[in-house]
Amino acid sequence: MVRVKSNPMQTTSDAAMPPALAASGPLSLVAAALLMVALLAALYHGVAVKLVTDWYELPDFSHGFLIPFFAAFLLWDNRRELQSTEIAPSWAGVWLVVLGLFVLLLGVFGADLFLQRTSFVLLAAGLVWTLLGRAMLGRVKFVLFVLLLAIPLPTILFNQITFPLQILASRLASALLPLAGVPVLREGNVIQLPAMQLEVAEACSGIRSLMSLFTVAVIYGYFLERKTWRRVVLALASVPIAVAANGARIFGTGLCVQYWDPEKAMGFFHEFSGWLMFVISLGCLYLVHRAMALVAEKGRPTA
Numbered sequence: 001m002v003r004v005k006s007n008p009m010q011t012t013s014d015a016a017m018p019p020a021l022a023a024s025g026p027l028s029l030v031a032a033a034l035l036m037v038a039l040l041a042a043l044y045h046g047v048a049v050k051l052v053t054d055w056y057e058l059p060d061f062s063h064g065f066l067i068p069f070f071a072a073f074l075l076w077d078n079r080r081e082l083q084s085t086e087i088a089p090s091w092a093g094v095w096l097v098v099l100g101l102f103v104l105l106l107g108v109f110g111a112d113l114f115l116q117r118t119s120f121v122l123l124a125a126g127l128v129w130t131l132l133g134r135a136m137l138g139r140v141k142f143v144l145f146v147l148l149l150a151i152p153l154p155t156i157l158f159n160q161i162t163f164p165l166q167i168l169a170s171r172l173a174s175a176l177l178p179l180a181g182v183p184v185l186r187e188g189n190v191i192q193l194p195a196m197q198l199e200v201a202e203a204c205s206g207i208r209s210l211m212s213l214f215t216v217a218v219i220y221g222y223f224l225e226r227k228t229w230r231r232v233v234l235a236l237a238s239v240p241i242a243v244a245a246n247g248a249r250i251f252g253t254g255l256c257v258q259y260w261d262p263e264k265a266m267g268f269f270h271e272f273s274g275w276l277m278f279v280i281s282l283g284c285l286y287l288v289h290r291a292m293a294l295v296a297e298k299g300r301p302t303a
Contacts, residue, residue, distance in 0.1 A: 047116045060208045063215045067150035074143045093129025114154040149215050170200040172247030182258045196262050206246030213238040237288045245277040
């Protein structure tokens with residue numbers, strides 16, 4: 001049952017929650033929540049439309065379409081825990097509401113989409129804390145984290161991640177190709193092969209598979225693993241797996257260029273290998289999960 005904290009013997013109870021909410025029942029909380037949803041919709045309508053457009057137009061963040069459905073499922077799947085959580089409205093969350101609004105203003109006047117979008121998560125967290133209490137905020141913190149995965153990285157940070165990934169992938173491929181009898185000469189993110197020059201462009205940096213695989217790892221861990229630390233390990237393991245898979249993709253492209261057909265290697269194989277490497281990455285993620293389970297089973301004392 002959902003219940004509101006109320007103790008007439010304590011003189012500090014009204015100080016811990018907004019007076020209008022303290023004097024009212026659960027129906028007023030529902031009304032306030034609906035009002036806040038309407039206000040959020042009015043504030044973030046334009047931001048949401050642009051975000052969905054970016055999901056559609058930017059392949060690196062197309063996984064964003066999954067996030068709202070997963071977040072809604074999380075709320076539904078944990079509905080009993082949410083219903084049993086004590087509601088204790090508090091003024092303590094107002095500072096987070098103010099911070100969210102301030103970040104929104106910074107994003108609007110600074111024309112920064114990342115700030116506008118992250119302000120929604122801050123504002124939502126502050127409203128939950130203010131209207132429903134800190135305990136409820138603790139219950140939905142994972143949902144709020146999941147919402148962050150739907151927000152494209154800012155351009156500055158994106159570029160800082162992309163270029164090192166390009167260099168890393170080119171280094172990995174140029175180290176493997178000589179083992180297959182293909183002489184290479186690497187300069188930065190450009191690999192010179194005997195047949196042609198192979199450039200590891202920004203689109204081939206692996207950032208797309210990295211972001212998608214990390215999101216899938218979070219979802220996979222939620223459904224198939226109950227221990228938090230194992231979920232974290234799965235999410236972190238997706239990073240080296242994605243990097244290694246992208247290096248293997250470029251290695252395979254180099255082999256096709258040298259021993260097959262450069263046009264087909266840069267056309268059909270290059271596109272097909274992206275999907276193939278992602279499937280292989282999912283398999284590696286599963287193997288990491290199974291390895292953790294086997295280690296845990298061996299560590300259990302036998303009766």
